[in-house]
Amino acid sequence: xxxxxxxxxxxxxxxxxxxxxxxxxxxxxxxxxxxxxxxxxxxxxxxxxxxxxxxxxxxxxxxxxxxxxxxxxxxxxxxxxxxxxxxxxxxxxxxxxxxxxxxxxxxxxxxxxxxxxxxxxxxxxxxxxxxxxxxxxxxxxxxxxxxxxxxxxxxxxxxxxxxxxxxxxxxxxxxxxxxxxxxxxxxxxxxxxxxxxxxxxxxxxxxxxxxxxxxxxxxxxxxxxxxxxxxxxxxxxxxxxxxxxxxxxxxxxxxxx
Amino acid sequence: xxxxxxxxxxxxxxxxxxxxxxxxxxxxxxxxxxxxxxxxxxxxxxxxxxxxxxxxxxxxxxxxxxxxxxxxxxxxxxxxxxxxxxxxxxxxxxxxxxxxxxxxxxxxxxxxxxxxxxxxxxxxxxxxxxxxxxxxxxxxxxxxxxxxxxxxxxxxxxxxxxxxxxxxxxxxxxxx
Numbered sequence: 362x363x364x365x366x367x368x369x370x371x372x373x374x375x376x377x378x379x380x381x382x383x384x385x386x387x388x389x390x391x392x393x394x395x396x397x398x399x400x401x402x403x404x405x406x407x408x409x410x411x412x413x414x415x416x417x418x419x420x421x422x423x424x425x426x427x428x429x430x431x432x433x434x435x436x437x438x439x440x441x442x443x444x445x446x447x448x449x450x451x452x453x454x455x456x457x458x459x460x461x462x463x464x465x466x467x468x469x470x471x472x473x474x475x476x477x478x479x480x481x482x483x484x485x486x487x488x489x490x491x492x493x494x495x496x497x498x499x500x501x502x503x504x505x506x507x508x509x510x511x512x513x514x515x516x517x518x519x520x521x522x523x524x525x526x527x528x529x530x531x532x533x534x535x536x537x538x539x540x541x542x543x544x545x546x547x548x549x550x551x552x553x554x555x556x557x558x559x560x561x562x563x564x565x566x567x568x569x570x571x572x573x574x575x576x577x578x579x580x581x582x583x584x585x586x587x588x589x590x591x592x593x594x595x596x597x598x599x600x601x602x603x604x605x606x607x608x609x610x611x612x613x614x615x616x617x618x
Numbered sequence: 619x620x621x622x623x624x625x626x627x628x629x630x631x632x633x634x635x636x637x638x639x640x641x642x643x644x645x646x647x648x649x650x651x652x653x654x655x656x657x658x659x660x661x662x663x664x665x666x667x668x669x670x671x672x673x674x675x676x677x678x679x680x681x682x683x684x685x686x687x688x689x690x691x692x693x694x695x696x697x698x699x700x701x702x703x704x705x706x707x708x709x710x711x712x713x714x715x716x717x718x719x720x721x722x723x724x725x726x727x728x729x730x731x732x733x734x735x736x737x738x739x740x741x742x743x744x745x746x747x748x749x750x751x752x753x754x755x756x757x758x759x760x761x762x763x764x765x766x767x768x769x770x771x772x773x774x775x776x777x778x779x780x781x782x783x784x785x786x787x788x789x790x791x792x793x794x
Contacts, residue, residue: 392774426787446658
């Protein structure tokens with residue numbers, strides 16, 4: 362194998378001028394999402410990332426991918442660590458013995474202790490990996506809890522608007538770190554006789570905004586259930602009427618967070 | 619006399635703690651070297667160096683961080699020495715040695731879409747940052763101290779490592 366420029370580059374890790382280059386947009390996103398996974402963000406920054414995840418499906422996909430990669434990485438290295446070890450404990454004991462060479466007593470009964478140490482290896486091994494997992498778990502729980510809250514707030518505002526507002530009348534609502542508006546735009550009866558209303562809603566977290574055009578129908582219990590929803594924006598707008606892509610799948614795909 | 623007895627007790631405690639760290643040291647070494655035999659050589663060299671330099675360890679601080687730092691320095695020096703030898707070998711027209719940074723292992727592996735293969739192909743510095751934070755669970759600050767770089771360098775390396783891993787594994791990702 363002949364060397365290439367890369368091999369030479371690996372020899373001088375500290376020299377790396379390319380590394381000093383600022384992160385590009387994709388790398389910056391990976392940095393932010395990774396820091397959220399690592400539990401390294403302040404509450405304010407974590408909330409900003411959550412707002413971004415809320416608004417940006419690509420960021421959500423990346424976040425899930427990063428999390429999966431990290432779990433795969435831990436599994437890979439942990440599995441490889443299970444292979445038989447050379448006698449590293451003997452190495453350690455010899456080195457300690459050499460350090461204590463002038464004192465013959467230092468050679469006394471190290472085997473029982475090596476055995477005791479071996480017994481706690483299993484406990485020690487999982488430790489750090491578990492902690493990394495735990496941090497991710499915490500980040501995900503935080504996200505999921507936030508997600509639940511956001512869904513609940515949106516649904517409450519939507520139900521209130523559809524139940525009480527005439528078409529064209531907008532109601533605004535606000536929750537913790539989130540706000541939005543809902544406007545019913547059209548009302549009709551479905552074939553099965555239920556009342557259905559088209560609506561526009563927009564929701565803001567921090568500086569992020571998501572606009573959705575949806576259709577909800579009032580079920581027998583009087584609850585408004587969204588049957589179609591799709592992003593409604595200059596870049597991503599899709600007509601809701603007709604059998605466009607705004608099916609139930611489209612709605613699920615766009616569910617916040 | 620009393621202080622000598624205390625020192626012996628300290629040695630006993632450190633020896634047990636170090637022995638308990640061996641599995642984690644092996645895991646990190648494998649993350650750095652990507653080759654099992656090199657990894658265990660590195661763990662051995664790290665333990666020997668650490669025990670010889672115990673005077674440089676501050677009691678009450680984390681033994682693991684200190685040893686990871688020794689390991690990372692030993693590995694970095696090994697990579698540098700290896701690169702120098704490679705250049706000399708090239709200048710002499712020789713075929714050169716196998717690569718130490720895992721690229722050889724990656725090329726030899728048939729399935730390039732495994733996480734192991736993707737890890738092989740990361741730059742060693744990026745891999746070290748990713749394994750320290752993502753697998754070993756160190757904070758960014760701790761990782762920066764172990765790697766002896768500014769914290770911003772750790773975050774940059776992490777971001778780039780993660781993106782490259784994602785690019786390598788993304789398509790193979792099981793959607794379930």
